[in-house]
Amino acid sequence: MLVLGIETTCDETAAAVVQRAEDGRGTILSNVILSQVMEHAKFGGVVPEIAARAHVEVLDAVIAQAMDEANVTFEQLDGVAAAAGPGLIGGVIVGLTTAKSIALVRNKPLVAVNHLEAHALSARLTDNTAFPYCLFLASGGHTQILAIRGVGDYVRLGTTQDDAIGEAFDKTAKLLGLGYPGGPQVEQEATRGNPRRFPLPRPMQHRKDADFSFSGLKTALRLEAEAIAPLTDQDVSDLCASFQQAVVDVVQDRLRSGLRIFRAQYGAPTALVAAGGVAANQAIRKVLHRLAFEVGTVLVAPPMELCTDNGAMIAWAGAERLALGITDPLEVAPRARWPLDEIASAKGRTQRTAAYK
Structure with missing residues (x-):
């Protein structure tokens, strides 16, 4: 065909x-x-x-x-x-x-x-993954955890209540004067920063559901940046590192909850699948590997050209x-x-x- x-x-x-x-x-x-x-x-x-x-x-x-x-x-x-x-x-x-x-x-x-x-x-398409599997979709417009049970048979386990992860990265980059698209710019700056310098919140952490929220984290970042303005290059790197670490912690907590819901309803997933451009972020990718190992499955992440x-x-x-x-x-x-x-x-x-x- x-x-x-x-x-x-x-x-x-x-x-x-x-x-x-x-x-x-x-x-x-x-x-x-x-x-x-x-x-x-x-x-x-x-x-x-x-x-x-x-x-x-x-x-x-x-x-x-x-x-x-x-x-x-x-x-x-x-x-x-x-x-x-x-x-x-x-x-x-x-x-x-x-x-x-x-x-x-x-x-x-x-x-x-x-x-x-x-x-x-x-x-x-890429790995011939069998149903049912758990999908973490993270892009500029979408942040969702879904149970993929068959073609046309999808159950949303969690979603963002406001901004998508990619949108939060882009808005953070714009706030700090970085280029577009913002995700890769923030990730690059974060490698030179201190992720513990700014005590940013971890929205919706430890809840039983699997939903996300990033608007409060974005606002907290803006307030921290305004408090120390004008920003030095190191300030920007530290803000990016602190923001990215907060996102990573949120993803780990929310996805762990989503996988728990998946197992309770459908049994063990054949795979944890990552899709969307944000899945290319290496800090997030490490967390996804860890979570897949925790539940006894594998992480399937299509090549970057198929994630976007x-x-x-x-x-x-x-x-x-x-x-x-x-x-x-x-x-x-x-x-x-x-x-x-x-x-x-x-x-x-x-x-x-x-x-x-």
């Missing part, structure tokens, strides 16, 4: 072709990603209008390159998948509309993929759904908000196609 995947939910324009074998194993034939980081850096964050316009300008070329690198034609495709949300609605419209056009003209099945579902299933937004994960999620006979009508609507755990109850959104059973 060959599937073209299109991703345009934020500031990466991406397309990929993925092959799914009969035994369920996946192969990436191409994965083209065009980042807009430079266009948004001067604004300190993603500007939705600029992102949407950039997708329009380059998406056709990105798709053509992906098809060329995969050495396949549109006639050979078994389906076309596109991220239909959640994300910046302008960008989502661009990608989904393009996928609809290809599906209509080439008479191919369309799969409207939930962007979060694509992250959730990426471990099956990409077309391969969209194509793979499309292939997984096509293998179950699930497609979408051309009338399917783009969605700015689309919680992952709504998928299991959204049976009216999909139609089953006998040809793919």
Whole structure:
């Protein structure tokens, strides 16, 4: 099964072709990603209008390159998948509309993929991870702990009550005058800092649930920075180190609680899966390895190019759904908000196609 995947939910324009074998194993034939980081850096964050316009300008070329690198034609495709949300609605419209056009003209099945579902299933593409597994999704827009029980069967165990982890890192970087994207900048500064200098809070620590909160931590950091302004280079490094250590402690506590909930409800997970750009942070990665060891499982973290937004994960999620006979009508609507755990109850959104059973 060959599937073209299109991703345009934020500031990466991406397309990929993925092959799914009969035994369920996946192969990436191409994965083209065009980042807009430079266009948004001067604004300190993603500007939705600029992102949407950039997708329009380059998406056709990105798709053509992906098809060329995969050495396949549109006639050979078994389906076309596109991220239909959640994300910046302008960008989502661009990608989904393009996928609809290809599906209509080439008479191919369309799969409207939930962007979060694509992250959730990426471990099956790279490691053939069996269900059920526990997913820690940490990115600029999302921070969630989920039980992944099957394709289309997801249970949210914990989520952030305010900022996502990546958003908190970006806002910290902006506050301290660092570059964009902020996560790598804060992590780099933290290596030169003292993580114990500033007594920052650990929000929601020791609670029985698995939810997160980062707004209070961000405010506390701002107050500490204002109290010692003007900041020296060492002050900035120490603030970054203290902030990152607080985040690491929160992740360890909240994820430990999430894994406890998972085991109580579904038994031992086959793996702890990390997805999203924040999973690349080495301090957080060490904690994830430790937690996986504690519960007697393994940490599965796809390569960095598959942790951040990409077309391969969209194509793979499309292939997984096509293998179950699930497609979408051309009338399917783009969605700015689309919680992952709504998928299991959204049976009216999909139609089953006998040809793919």
